[in-house]
Amino acid sequence: MITALATAAAPAVHAAHWGGPFFGPWFLLIPLFWILVFVVLFAVFGRRWRRRAMEGGYGPYGRMNPSRQAETTLAERYAQGDIDEVEYRKRLEVLRANAPVPPGH
Structure with missing residues (x-):
């Protein structure tokens, strides 16, 4: 009987601890983190590519x-x-x- 109660109560305690099935507000931070990573990478490497293209006199297709x-x-x-x-x-x-x-x- 006690084992059955403990087994039935475990998912409720686990869900309450993590904030529900979607882990609460932490669930939104994961995509925001990856979006921020891609924005930073694009800003750094895109700026280098554009600067190199301008200094070298190359057009949009490398000629x-x-x-x-x-x-x-x-x-x-x-x-x-x-x-x-x-x-x-x-x-x-x-x-x-x-x-x-x-x-x-």
Whole structure:
């Protein structure tokens, strides 16, 4: 008889201790924790990817922007001594004046 009462009372005590079948407010903290983890990861790695893309002159699909590529080639020619500073500045000015305007600007 006592065993039957103890067995019948055990689930009620267990449920009251944990706050019911869904563990009370702790049940909501688990998804919130994982959402926070994903937001932090996206913020950190997304910012690094965007910064690297902006510094490298790469477009949204990994290809170098044509006007940026032309400026890089011109800078390489200047560094190798193929052209002097005056020629470099004139050509750079022409490249930047004729550069296409990105969409949305």
